[in-house]
Amino acid sequence: MDLKAIAKKLNIAIEQQQLDHAIDELYQLRPIDVADILVLVNPESAWQVLERLPNRATVFAYLDAEDQVSMARIFPRASLVQLIGEMPSDERADLYKRLDQTQRDALLPALAQAEREDIRRLAAYEEGTAGALMTSDYATLRAHMSVSDALAALRLEAPDAETIYHAYVIDDHRKLVGVVSLRSLILAAPEQLIGDIMLSSVVSCNVHEDQEDVAKTVARYDLIALPIIDDSGALVGIVTHDDAMDVASDEATDDFRKSGGVSSFVGSFKDTSIRLLYRKRVFWLVLLVFGNLISGVGISHFEDVIAANLVLVFFLPLLVDSGGNAGSQSATLMVRALATGEVVMRDWFSLLGREAMVALLLGMTMAVAISIIGYFRGDAVVSLVLALSMVSVVMIGCVVGMSLPFVLNKLGFDPASASAPLITSVCDASGVAIYLFIASQFLPL
DSSP states (O other): OOOHHHHHHHHHHHHHHHHHHHHHHHHHHHHHHHHHHHHSSOOHHHHHHHHHHHHHHHHHHHHHHHHHHHHHSSSSHHHHHHHHHSSSSHHHHHHHHHHHHHHHHHHHGGGGHHHHHHHHHHHTSSBBHHHOOOOOOOOEEOSBBBBBHHHHHHHHHHHSSSOEEEEEEETTTEEEEEEEHHHHHSSSSSBBBBHHHHHHSSOOOOSSSSSHHHHHHHHHOOOOOEEETTTTTTTTOOOOOHHHHHHHHHHHHHHHHHHEEEEEEEETTTOOOHHHHHHHHHHHHHHHHHHHHHHHHHHHHHHHHHHHHHHHHHHHHHHHHHHHHHHHHHHHHHHHHHHTTTGGGHHHHHHHHHHHHHHHHHHHHHHHHHHHHHHEEEHHHHHHHHHHHHHHHHHHHHHHHHHHHHHHHHTSSSSSSOHHHHHHHHHHHHHHHHHHHHHHHSOOO
């Protein structure tokens, strides 16, 4: 499917005022494909296409945040109000928070009172919390209802609910007391009470919990949706599986960027400006420039050893890079394990022993290879120096790479900040010192 060709035809149709005929082709496409086409259409005309689509709210949700805001500026007020009224509550609140104050002031009075209050309530939650992620479009039941009455109630709530596969049972104070699946309702006898078939042990999260913790909970219990409660235990919203997985994906992307020494940023890499990319990357690189000076200090301290044994210079990059590579491997494994909850702080000591054993085996294997080269490039003593240095450097690299994420986590920093450039710089400096110190003990000046 050539989306660019469709967008080109759409632009021509708009210019020739034959929009209705061109839009017919969009009805056959999936919403995400229509959204990609709209981005390629003249922005001033995109709203004309969007407002004619029966699933316009779904299409609009697939647009990037920047494109949504751009279109919201162009949309006539009446069209924007109609669109926002059709959007799910969480997406509606997200759009509202992205608008400037002038747009908000113009938009709110045109909305229905219930929509205004819902937007203000959801927009008030701090970014990064469960409250900012949740939707208020969910189905509720009461424990005293019969199954037949519950099904009738769900039929009425279904058009506005984000999902009806699970309905949440609340009391008169909106306290969450249970959950019942649509499957259970269908299989139960019509006269049975909801209180008899509901699951009373409900997995939930507090409205102020971190979004990453919410995503972990959804993944751990394989939930379609996770109920969100306030401090009093009252149900205030749900987080659906797709929204939780979006958070998990964003967190993983953020961790990958940090592992490369790049500060987090929002948006597509393709559309990110040169200025922003520079700002997000320059800090670590400049900081590590000064960190790498430690390697230079180590080399200068052992100038006499190097001058008397120039063969050492040949193997210096190989050894220090091996330590950095081993450390980066360990750090990558540990950062991911901490992020997914596979390991916690109390596991550090037991993991340290295992990592040291793995590092010893890796170092010995690499030492065999380098000692053979060292023997032919130098002599037996050089071969021994290289073997001992390789084992030591790899062990130090692995231990540092494994431990640094734990240390950062203990200090309250993101473990992903134990980036590959940082680990490499630490291992390079220690590797130079270890290699030249061992050489000074075995080789003549």
